[in-house]
Amino acid sequence: MLKITLALKSILLLTLMLPNLNLYAQYKQGPAPKDFAGYLFAYFKGNAVADEAVCFAISTDGYTYKALNSNQPVLSSEVISTTGGVRDPHILRGEHGDGFYMVLTDMTSSKGWDSNRAMVLLRSDDLVNWKHSVINIQERYRGQEDLKRVWAPQTIFDPVKGKYMVYWSMQHGAGPDIIYYAYANASFTDFEGEPQVLFLPKNGKSCIDGDIINKNGLYYLFYKTEGHGNGIRLALTDDLTGGKWIEQPGYKQQTKDAVEGSSVFKLNHSDTYILMYDVYGKGKYQFCESRDLDVFHVIDHDVNMDFHPRHGSIIPLSRKELKAVTDRWGLPEGITLPETKNPVLEGFYADPDVLYSNKTGRYYIYPTSDGFDSWGGYYFKTFSSDNLKDWKDEGVILDLKRDVSWADRNAWAPTITEKKIKNKYQYYYYFTAAQKIGVAVSDLPTGPFVDSGKPLIDFKPTGVQGGQEIDPAVFTDPKSGKSYLYWGNGYLAVAELNKDMVSIKQNTVQTITIDKTFREGVYVIYRKGTYYFFWSEDDTRSPNYSVRYGTSKSPLGPVEIPTNNLILSKDAHKGIYGTGHNSVLQIPGKDEWYIVYHRFNSPDGIHMGEAAGFHREVCMDPMYFDTQGHIVPIIPTN
Numbered sequence: 001m002l003k004i005t006l007a008l009k010s011i012l013l014l015t016l017m018l019p020n021l022n023l024y025a026q027y028k029q030g031p032a033p034k035d036f037a038g039y040l041f042a043y044f045k046g047n048a049v050a051d052e053a054v055c056f057a058i059s060t061d062g063y064t065y066k067a068l069n070s071n072q073p074v075l076s077s078e079v080i081s082t083t084g085g086v087r088d089p090h091i092l093r094g095e096h097g098d099g100f101y102m103v104l105t106d107m108t109s110s111k112g113w114d115s116n117r118a119m120v121l122l123r124s125d126d127l128v129n130w131k132h133s134v135i136n137i138q139e140r141y142r143g144q145e146d147l148k149r150v151w152a153p154q155t156i157f158d159p160v161k162g163k164y165m166v167y168w169s170m171q172h173g174a175g176p177d178i179i180y181y182a183y184a185n186a187s188f189t190d191f192e193g194e195p196q197v198l199f200l201p202k203n204g205k206s207c208i209d210g211d212i213i214n215k216n217g218l219y220y221l222f223y224k225t226e227g228h229g230n231g232i233r234l235a236l237t238d239d240l241t242g243g244k245w246i247e248q249p250g251y252k253q254q255t256k257d258a259v260e261g262s263s264v265f266k267l268n269h270s271d272t273y274i275l276m277y278d279v280y281g282k283g284k285y286q287f288c289e290s291r292d293l294d295v296f297h298v299i300d301h302d303v304n305m306d307f308h309p310r311h312g313s314i315i316p317l318s319r320k321e322l323k324a325v326t327d328r329w330g331l332p333e334g335i336t337l338p339e340t341k342n343p344v345l346e347g348f349y350a351d352p353d354v355l356y357s358n359k360t361g362r363y364y365i366y367p368t369s370d371g372f373d374s375w376g377g378y379y380f381k382t383f384s385s386d387n388l389k390d391w392k393d394e395g396v397i398l399d400l401k402r403d404v405s406w407a408d409r410n411a412w413a414p415t416i417t418e419k420k421i422k423n424k425y426q427y428y429y430y431f432t433a434a435q436k437i438g439v440a441v442s443d444l445p446t447g448p449f450v451d452s453g454k455p456l457i458d459f460k461p462t463g464v465q466g467g468q469e470i471d472p473a474v475f476t477d478p479k480s481g482k483s484y485l486y487w488g489n490g491y492l493a494v495a496e497l498n499k500d501m502v503s504i505k506q507n508t509v510q511t512i513t514i515d516k517t518f519r520e521g522v523y524v525i526y527r528k529g530t531y532y533f534f535w536s537e538d539d540t541r542s543p544n545y546s547v548r549y550g551t552s553k554s555p556l557g558p559v560e561i562p563t564n565n566l567i568l569s570k571d572a573h574k575g576i577y578g579t580g581h582n583s584v585l586q587i588p589g590k591d592e593w594y595i596v597y598h599r600f601n602s603p604d605g606i607h608m609g610e611a612a613g614f615h616r617e618v619c620m621d622p623m624y625f626d627t628q629g630h631i632v633p634i635i636p637t638n
Helices: 006-017 319-329 609-614
Strands: 038-044 055-059 064-067 086-093 100-106 118-124 130-136 147-158 163-172 178-184 191-199 206-215 218-226 232-237 260-266 273-279 284-290 310-317 349-356 363-369 379-385 392-399 412-421 424-433 436-442 473-476 483-487 493-496 520-527 530-537 546-552 566-568 580-586 593-600 616-623
Touching (some): 100 130, 100 163, 206 260, 260 310, 392 424, 412 473, 530 580, 546 580, 609 616
Parallel strands (some): 086 310, 349 412
Antiparallel strands (some): 100 118, 178 191, 206 218, 273 284, 580 593
């Protein structure tokens, strides 16, 4: 078992108490781990010069991999290297959604194992187009006259420095192979400072092929011993550059054959890790599973590949990223990707509120960040588009743990409005937190938003006994110019907002009676003299969660219930379930309308039981009115 220091024990204890803690996830753009849908495998093929090049493969389950581009290189070694060949590709997803990073050994084995002095650094925004630079250690630094080889670079983000660290092994003269490191510059084209020793075993023997993974604040370094066992060992530290590594006994490979090029990755939506390594003498890879990164079990019988990789690495991908690489290099036979109109956002999101910004001329969706057990999300994002098809992740706009003093849990169901005050646009963002409603303000639809410092709604209206103070909706009456805030679960309340938009007129609080179908998720629009009220029926965990509507001559009711007012519901034949909690978008200047809503994630949600209620996805479909002003039932689409 692992031998750990007291400091390491304290970190482990902290992570056990806070199992869902991710200190950096709330600041990221791009997909979060909850939204990953597949994997990208970067590898090279062999010792022939033609095979010393970067190849890609993909998987949707982490076990079955199919080569892209018919197993041919996706980058030209002649273009990106100085030797004509590259090996050992290590690919990394940027820590803050800032693209992708890849580092390579600049080498062709035909010139000898001690022939190379350089590595290649690459960066990409889309996994398709890569910018590269070469760092020749012998030319870049003084005192490297006896340098023999530069092998197997890798990259990790160092949260202490806020920079990307590149680490690799080097041998000088007759000395051992030692793992060194240097920090990359902001453009990922060069190093800052001299290479420093990262790790050398206490026995002073050679080590190569280092691979570091951060698990709950501990750094696990898997490395290959060279010349005295040729196995994969493990060392741990809680200080990446502190030099205090705790070396673990034994070897981690599960074979007696010689191995190299180990790499660890985490299965999506799982606590399981995969250790893979190159059994180079047998021309094959071996995959092993572990929960603790200590004890590993072979799972070769579960793994299938239509290619023979050498020393590679694997990262998770979103559905959008999978589509990007298959659009570029073709969809391999046996891999199925959903070709859908819906969902419109990548990953697990729910309770969408939609806005057209007159200031920016773009559309925005403000959802609940879903995919957290028992609706445990704590941050809000927004997504923008200029065509209602391609949605850009604008990142986190409000983080309860960082930005809100009165609540740090259950970030649900936001709503937003744009107001022009004294020729200046302001954005008022109302949100649920810990079953209360707050408000935050920004000059931009993308934030940052500043919380008011206290809940806006933390009480029940007179006469209301049950329900929750959740699901706000904001509406400005085009006839009177007054703005209203609606809310409630199990009841529907409304209050007029003061001109400051961050407080309500207490004497205007009242309830509106709908009927027994009202559960939550109210939304109000105005069209041709009529106010339309939308609400959700049933429970968000139910496949029968659906949307109904009513009409009124006033934003305060009473609400009339039309015949056949169920306008959005499941379609079992299409595998669509749990359609509810909507907002509505009118295209500016047109009588053109869209309904934005969430549903169970497809196709897995219907089989998830209660968890389907917090693994939802955001969809959008056209909404039409007939000549009498009735809403035509929406046909939900894939």
